[in-house]
Amino acid sequence: MILFEWLLDPANWSGPYGAPTLIWQHVVYTLAALLLASAIAVPIGLYVGHTRRGEFVIAGAANVLRALPSLGLIVLLVILFAPVFASDLAFIVPSLVVLILLAVPPIMTGTYSGVANANRAAVDAARGMGFTPLQVLLRVEIPCALPLIFSGLRGATLQVISTATIAAYVSLGGLGRLIIDGRAQNDYSQMAAGAILVALLALVVDLLIEFVAFATVSRGLTRRGTNRFSTVRRLLKPNRS
Amino acid sequence: MNFDWLWRESDMIFDLFVRHLWLSAVPVAIGLALALPLGWLVHRSGVWRGPLLNLVGLLFTIPSLALFVLLPWFLGTQILDPINVVVALTIYVLALLVRTVSDGLGSVPRETLQAANAMGYRPLSRLLTVELPLAIPVIAGGLRVALVSNISIVSVAALVGTRQLGSLFTQGLQLQFLTPIIAGIVLSVALAAALDALVLFLSRKLTPWERRPA
Numbered sequence: 001m002i003l004f005e006w007l008l009d010p011a012n013w014s015g016p017y018g019a020p021t022l023i024w025q026h027v028v029y030t031l032a033a034l035l036l037a038s039a040i041a042v043p044i045g046l047y048v049g050h051t052r053r054g055e056f057v058i059a060g061a062a063n064v065l066r067a068l069p070s071l072g073l074i075v076l077l078v079i080l081f082a083p084v085f086a087s088d089l090a091f092i093v094p095s096l097v098v099l100i101l102l103a104v105p106p107i108m109t110g111t112y113s114g115v116a117n118a119n120r121a122a123v124d125a126a127r128g129m130g131f132t133p134l135q136v137l138l139r140v141e142i143p144c145a146l147p148l149i150f151s152g153l154r155g156a157t158l159q160v161i162s163t164a165t166i167a168a169y170v171s172l173g174g175l176g177r178l179i180i181d182g183r184a185q186n187d188y189s190q191m192a193a194g195a196i197l198v199a200l201l202a203l204v205v206d207l208l209i210e211f212v213a214f215a216t217v218s219r220g221l222t223r224r225g226t227n228r229f230s231t232v233r234r235l236l237k238p239n240r241s
Numbered sequence: 242m243n244f245d246w247l248w249r250e251s252d253m254i255f256d257l258f259v260r261h262l263w264l265s266a267v268p269v270a271i272g273l274a275l276a277l278p279l280g281w282l283v284h285r286s287g288v289w290r291g292p293l294l295n296l297v298g299l300l301f302t303i304p305s306l307a308l309f310v311l312l313p314w315f316l317g318t319q320i321l322d323p324i325n326v327v328v329a330l331t332i333y334v335l336a337l338l339v340r341t342v343s344d345g346l347g348s349v350p351r352e353t354l355q356a357a358n359a360m361g362y363r364p365l366s367r368l369l370t371v372e373l374p375l376a377i378p379v380i381a382g383g384l385r386v387a388l389v390s391n392i393s394i395v396s397v398a399a400l401v402g403t404r405q406l407g408s409l410f411t412q413g414l415q416l417q418f419l420t421p422i423i424a425g426i427v428l429s430v431a432l433a434a435a436l437d438a439l440v441l442f443l444s445r446k447l448t449p450w451e452r453r454p455a
Contacts, residue, residue: 067433162304195307
């Protein structure tokens with residue numbers, strides 16, 4: 001079957017152009033973009049959510065960037081940066097800049113709305129107990145904001161994985177290479193291999209983030225294990241020791 | 242900016258613009274038509290609502306370029322066929338709007354539903370004349386996100402060879418020429434802003450009872 005031909009050929013699973021290398025490159029670019037984007041977006045989101053200053057910036061940034069065509073942005077920056085950087089940096093830097101630019105708004109919006117919508121009663125109680133503003137932020141608002149921060153991160157991750165594929169057009173490594181090179185060589189099974197692998201990567205990473213979110217979000221928020229049945233279940237369960 | 246070039250190529254650019262408009266708007270129309278009944282089904286599905294929405298949401302995780310490549314195999318089309326782009330975007334719109342429609346129907350206040358029942362509305366006419374109109378603001382919100390992100394995603398299809406404004410980007414890179422790239426970005430942002438404003442306008446026209454800040 002042409003869809004899996006490339007994937008089933010063992011020759012394609014080693015070397016500098018093999019699937020593991022390309023997957024690894026894709027993961028590295030994605031992680032780098034997400035880390036740098038979070039370093040920008042999380043502090044801004046926390047600040048705006050905590051102080052409620054500059055809320056319009058958040059909404060504006062999200063809307064404008066959604067409308068910008070990512071392919072156009074990458075190509076534009078590559079041409080602008082080409083004379084500035086030598087070697088591979090000429091396409092790596094512009095690609096990374098665009099990936100970061102796309103990842104910032106969802107993370108920023110998620111962080112902001114998470115903090116801004118943290119349970120008022122919990123925040124007030126923390127203040128009443130004498131928490132300093134920093135303690136309120138770190139020990140009440142951020143834990144309460146985690147579900148929304150994670151959902152922003154999920155959106156950003158999907159966007160970055162998808163756009164990193166596109167950046168193969170300007171020579172960036174990663175799974176997009178298979179699609180772009182396969183198209184140039186009229187090799188559909190190679191294109192399909194790239195598409196299948198990148199779709200799987202996106203799916204696995206998405207599930208991974210969901211799992212991390214599930215594991216780290218406080219049980220007090222999700223009400224997991226605290227519903228009325230759990231007490232009954234606990235009482236009915238024979239003691240195991 | 243090389244305005245001579247823009248002037249000389251204006252026919253070609255206009256053609257790309259119209260193609261771009263069609264490729265991004267048609268999937269939204271099809272997606273909305275499919276999402277209304279599906280969103281209603283999900284809304285009525287009780288405990289299955291969460292799992293169903295998660296399942297639909299998974300469609301959204303597939304990167305667009307991957308979808309453009311894989312769909313020809315599933316549909317038996319040529320890779321250059323614009324149908325692939327339309328189907329791919331319809332899938333994204335569906336993934337977004339099924340949730341929105343279900344949320345919108347869920348946002349109708351219980352008292353309103355009870356009042357409609359008491360007035361003798363039958364389930365179908367209650368859905369069509371009470372619930373759906375009240376859900377319009379929420380659905381329009383999802384529609385705006387879908388439209389605007391479609392316009393950005395369509396340009397990616399230039400990488401598999403489907404012609405639209407994205408072709409200006411590939412052309413610009415090949416020629417190392419900024420004018421088509423800037424023209425492409427400006428036109429697609431303008432298109433996004435115009436369609437966004439259109440949906441907002443229609444949604445306000447359709448919901449005259451919504452209170453607006455003066």
